[in-house]
Amino acid sequence: MLSICALSSGNLRRDVQTNRQIGRCAILALGLSLAAWPDKVIGWTAQSLVYVTSSNGISVIDTRENKVVDLIPGPSLPTAVSPNGKHVYTFGPSTSDLVFNISVIDARDDEVVATIPLDVALVSTGVSLNTNSSAIAVTPNGKHLYVTTGLCSSNSFDCTRPESVYFAFWDIDTVTNKVVAASPGKGFVQGIVFRPHGKTAYFANWDSDVVVPQVLVFNHGSAGSTITLPTFGEDNAIAITPDGRHVYVPYVLYNGTPDFPEIVAVIDTATDTVTQTVVVEPASSANTVNGIAMSPNGRYAYVSNLGSNSVSVLDTASNTIVKTVLVGTSPGGVAVTPDGAYVYVSNQGSNSVSVINAASDTVVATIPVAAPGAISIIPPTHGQGRNSP
Numbered sequence: 001m002l003s004i005c006a007l008s009s010g011n012l013r014r015d016v017q018t019n020r021q022i023g024r025c026a027i028l029a030l031g032l033s034l035a036a037w038p039d040k041v042i043g044w045t046a047q048s049l050v051y052v053t054s055s056n057g058i059s060v061i062d063t064r065e066n067k068v069v070d071l072i073p074g075p076s077l078p079t080a081v082s083p084n085g086k087h088v089y090t091f092g093p094s095t096s097d098l099v100f101n102i103s104v105i106d107a108r109d110d111e112v113v114a115t116i117p118l119d120v121a122l123v124s125t126g127v128s129l130n131t132n133s134s135a136i137a138v139t140p141n142g143k144h145l146y147v148t149t150g151l152c153s154s155n156s157f158d159c160t161r162p163e164s165v166y167f168a169f170w171d172i173d174t175v176t177n178k179v180v181a182a183s184p185g186k187g188f189v190q191g192i193v194f195r196p197h198g199k200t201a202y203f204a205n206w207d208s209d210v211v212v213p214q215v216l217v218f219n220h221g222s223a224g225s226t227i228t229l230p231t232f233g234e235d236n237a238i239a240i241t242p243d244g245r246h247v248y249v250p251y252v253l254y255n256g257t258p259d260f261p262e263i264v265a266v267i268d269t270a271t272d273t274v275t276q277t278v279v280v281e282p283a284s285s286a287n288t289v290n291g292i293a294m295s296p297n298g299r300y301a302y303v304s305n306l307g308s309n310s311v312s313v314l315d316t317a318s319n320t321i322v323k324t325v326l327v328g329t330s331p332g333g334v335a336v337t338p339d340g341a342y343v344y345v346s347n348q349g350s351n352s353v354s355v356i357n358a359a360s361d362t363v364v365a366t367i368p369v370a371a372p373g374a375i376s377i378i379p380p381t382h383g384q385g386r387n388s389p
Contacts, residue, residue, distance in 0.1 A: 055371035078374035133167035137192035195244035204238035331346035346372030
C-alpha cells in the first residue's frame with residue numbers, strides 16, 4: 001500500500017497539503033491516527049530527517065524507512081539546520097561570480113521561502129566570489145547564520161593561485177534574512193562550530209600558502225586568535241563537544257613521506273590551545289579525513305576516512321580509537337541522530353549513504369544517493385512539529 005500512496009501522491013511526505021489527502025495514505029501505509037485539522041500540513045514522520053547534499057541537489061531521507069522522500073534542487077554544497085528545526089539553510093544558485101545566494105527552506109514542505117544575496121561589494125578588497133570556501137552554520141540561539149565563500153581580491157590569475165586562498169565571512173540575521181556584516185579572511189574554511197553560548201565560533205581553516213592547518217577563533221562575529229595545529233597538514237572538518245569544552249579537528253599530517261597519517265587535534269576551549277593529538281590511521285597513500293560528527297552526549301566522535309572507506313570511532317574520554325567501521329567508497333559527510341542511535345555517512349564514491357548502528361558499530365542500511373556530500377539532521381521532535389500551522 002505504501003507504493004500505491006507514493007504513486008498517487010507523487011511524494012509520500014511532501015506533496016500532501018490537507019488532512020483528507022494525507023489521511024487515506026497515512027492510515028493505509030502507516031496505520032496512523034489523524035485528527036481532523038483542515039488546512040494544516042500533516043508531517044509523515046516522527047523520525048529524524050536527514051538532508052544530504054548530492055549531485056542532484058539536496059536529498060531528504062526519512063529515517064523511519066531509510067529512504068529518500070524528497071529532492072530539493074540546488075548546488076551540492078553544505079547545509080545548516082536552525083535549532084528549532086523550522087528552516088534549512090543552503091547555498092542556492094549563484095546570480096554571478098559577484099553575487100552568491102543563500103536559500104532559506106521551510107522544513108515543513110521543503111519549499112524555498114527566502115533568498116539572501118551575498119554581494120561581493122560588501123567585502124572590502126573583494127572582486128569576485130567562488131566556492132573554494134563553502135561553510136555554513138547557525139548560532140545556537142538561531143538568530144544568526146554564519147557563511148563563508150571563496151573570495152578573489154583581484155582579477156589576476158583569473159581567480160586562481162594565489163587568489164584562491166582567500167575567503168569571505170558573512171554574518172546573516174535570520175529574522176530579517178539580511179547580511180549584517182561581511183569581512184575577508186585568508187585560507188579555505190571547511191567547517192564552523194559554536195560554543196553553546198554562541199558568542200565564540202571556531203572555523204576549520206587551511207592556508208595553502210603556508211600549508212598549515214588552522215582553527216580561526218571568532219568572537220561576537222569578529223576574527224580573533226588563530227590556533228595552529230601541529231606541523232604541516234590540511235584540515236577539512238571540525239566538531240565540538242556538547243558542553244563546548246573541547247573542539248576536535250581531523251587533518252592529514254604532511255610528514256615528508258608518501259604515506260600521510262590522519263590525526264585528530266583536541267583543542268581546549270578554555271585556553272584555545274591544542275592539548276592532545278590522536279592518530280586515527282597511521283599511514284596510507286590515499287588517506288584523507290573528510291568529516292567528523294559528535295554524539296549528542298559527547299562520548300564519541302565519528303571520523304570518516306576517505307582513503308580506507310571507513311569511519312573511526314573515537315572515545316573522547318580516553319581520546320583513543322575504539323572501533324573502525326567499514327562503509328562505502330570515499331566516505332565524507334557524517335552526522336549523528338539526536339538520540340545518538342545512528343550515524344549517517346555519505347559515500348561519494350559508491351553513490352550511497354551508510355547507516356551505522358551506534359550500539360553495535362555495524363552498518364544496518366545503505367541508501368542510494370547520487371554523489372552525496374555534507375549531511376544535516378532535523379530532530380524528530382521538530383519533524384512532529386510540522387503538524388502545526
